[in-house]
Amino acid sequence: MKTYGNEFPFFYNEFHKLYKFKQILICNFENMEIKVNPKPKIKIMKKILLLFILPWGIFLSAQTTEEKELENLITSFFNDIFSELETEKIPQYLTPDFVLFEDGEIWDYKTSVEMANQLKAQFNSEENKKHSFRRINSFQFLKTEMEGNTGWIYYENFADFTMDGTSISKMHWLESAFCTKTAEGWKIRFLHSTPVKEKSEN
Numbered sequence: 001m002k003t004y005g006n007e008f009p010f011f012y013n014e015f016h017k018l019y020k021f022k023q024i025l026i027c028n029f030e031n032m033e034i035k036v037n038p039k040p041k042i043k044i045m046k047k048i049l050l051l052f053i054l055p056w057g058i059f060l061s062a063q064t065t066e067e068k069e070l071e072n073l074i075t076s077f078f079n080d081i082f083s084e085l086e087t088e089k090i091p092q093y094l095t096p097d098f099v100l101f102e103d104g105e106i107w108d109y110k111t112s113v114e115m116a117n118q119l120k121a122q123f124n125s126e127e128n129k130k131h132s133f134r135r136i137n138s139f140q141f142l143k144t145e146m147e148g149n150t151g152w153i154y155y156e157n158f159a160d161f162t163m164d165g166t167s168i169s170k171m172h173w174l175e176s177a178f179c180t181k182t183a184e185g186w187k188i189r190f191l192h193s194t195p196v197k198e199k200s201e202n
Contacts, residue, residue: 067144070153070179073186075139078157083135085120087113094188095180101192136160149181157193172196 077093080086090113100107107115123133140156157173178190 066146066151069186070144070151070177071139071141071155073179073188074141074153074155074177075137077188078137078139078159081116082119082159083137085116085123087116087120090116092184092187095182098188099190101190103193103195131163132165134162136162151179151181151186153177153179156196172198 073093080089081093094109094112096109098109098112100112122128136159138158138160140158142154142156143152144154145152154176157175159171160167161169161171172195173193174196175191175193177188177192179186180189181187
């Protein structure tokens with residue numbers, strides 16, 4: 001007769017000891033009977049399930065946290081650089097070897113900084129200071145993939161440009177970003193941006 005206790009002595013002995021330890025004796029002092037409560041079996045099974053479930057719960061929680069960090073990276077980058085025009089913060093978001101594919105053009109880190117500063121100067125010109133311009137960003141995150149200290153994130157980028165509180169233009173891009181985790185946190189190393197042409201109604 002095959003016995004699994006002999007094949008797996010460690011697990012057999014541990015579960016046997018756990019069962020003996022968890023047995024609860026119910027004493028009936030009138031009849032002097034001793035009964036074994038069958039409920040400990042259920043409690044043991046619950047503990048076994050927890051041993052398997054808890055590690056997966058911790059893993060999924062950590063995975064979700066890193067994915068959220070990439071979403072926050074993208075959101076903060078566009079809000080700080082293109083809405084608040086705080087171009088001095090660019091090193092916080094981009095790696096020195098950053099590359100951007102922008103609608104058929106290739107920009108490196110230096111070009112990206114120059115273009116951001118030109119945009120800032122344009123909005124801060126004397127002519128434009130007469131009005132209140134705003135860029136309101138919103139995102140629809142499609143997919144995030146993590147592998148060690150690298151991550152890929154795919155999303156739709158929407159921008160609503162307003163002047164004195166009135167919407168004057170809306171833009172829509174389909175974008176993907178390759179991010180790397182540095183000593184200073186997550187940064188964008190590569191960004192591919194394609195404008196989405198809205199389909200006209202027939």
